[in-house]
Amino acid sequence: xxxxxxxxxxxxxxxxxxxxxxxxxxxxxxxxxxxxxxxxxxxxxxxxxxxxxxxxxxxxxxxxxxxxxxxxxxxxxxxxxxxxxxxxxxxxxxxxxxxxxxxxxxxxxxxxxxxxxx
Amino acid sequence: xxxxxxxxxxxxxxxxxxxxxxxxxxxxxxxxxxxxxxxxxxxxxxxxxxxxxxxxxxxxxxxxxxxxxxxxxxxxxxxxxxxxxxxxxxxxxxxxxxxxxxxxxxxxxxxxxx
Numbered sequence: 001x002x003x004x005x006x007x008x009x010x011x012x013x014x015x016x017x018x019x020x021x022x023x024x025x026x027x028x029x030x031x032x033x034x035x036x037x038x039x040x041x042x043x044x045x046x047x048x049x050x051x052x053x054x055x056x057x058x059x060x061x062x063x064x065x066x067x068x069x070x071x072x073x074x075x076x077x078x079x080x081x082x083x084x085x086x087x088x089x090x091x092x093x094x095x096x097x098x099x100x101x102x103x104x105x106x107x108x109x110x111x112x113x114x115x116x117x118x
Numbered sequence: 119x120x121x122x123x124x125x126x127x128x129x130x131x132x133x134x135x136x137x138x139x140x141x142x143x144x145x146x147x148x149x150x151x152x153x154x155x156x157x158x159x160x161x162x163x164x165x166x167x168x169x170x171x172x173x174x175x176x177x178x179x180x181x182x183x184x185x186x187x188x189x190x191x192x193x194x195x196x197x198x199x200x201x202x203x204x205x206x207x208x209x210x211x212x213x214x215x216x217x218x219x220x221x222x223x224x225x226x227x228x229x230x231x232x
Contacts, residue, residue, distance in 0.1 A: 004160070033219065043207065044121075045161065045223040091160050105174055106221070108160025 002027045004092050004109035011114050013082045020067070021077040021112045023092030032096050034075040035106065036066065039089040048090075051075060082116045089113050120144065122224035124210050130230045136198040139227045143191070143212030149173075151221060152185055152195050153209040161209055167193060168216055197229075205231045
């Protein structure tokens with residue numbers, strides 16, 4: 001079984017500051033992928049970044065970076081230079097070993113509501 | 119490139135009624151997913167299609183939920199009969215391959231069961 005835990009229901013950050021959204025996970029799969037999605041108030045989920053469990057380096061995509069600490073089972077999202085448009089719900093998710101059929105599905109955490117203040 | 123389309127955007131029904139949701143994925147995407155997102159929670163996968171075949175429906179309440187993707191393109195999710203606890207946003211997503219890292223989501227259908 002896979003489990004994703006996001007302990008911050010809400011976060012506030014000042015515009016142009018950096019913010020870290022926490023995510024811990026639990027899995028017995030030998031390999032897995034970790035994802036972050038953004039859900040604005042309009043409702044659609046937007047893919048932000050992906051980290052494979054065997055990737056040597058932390059993933060980065062523009063202002064987004066994933067602080068992956070395998071031993072601690074954490075995959076925190078760092079957003080640099082926050083913008084007002086970053087205000088949204090953020091979900092951490094994982095997918096287990098792709099060789100296992102049922103483990104292909106994404107398991108999502110409960111999300112963190114980020115508010116960027118002007 | 120057009121995104122994933124869903125309709126209707128909102129639906130209000132009474133318990134024990136039936137309801138159907140429609141999804142049109144991005145052109146060429148073979149994999150289609152239906153998720154249920156209850157207020158305050160992350161999305162939960164209900165069913166995954168690869169072309170017109172079901173890959174995973176382990177979390178679909180099959181006594182009341184059904185889904186089809188007859189021609190490997192559009193998909194319909196049906197609830198019959200609806201219960202109060204089915205109130206949620208139903209999200210459709212698609213990807214080119216099932217192993218793709220990025221899934222593209224539609225805007226969702228918000229269902230309220232009274």
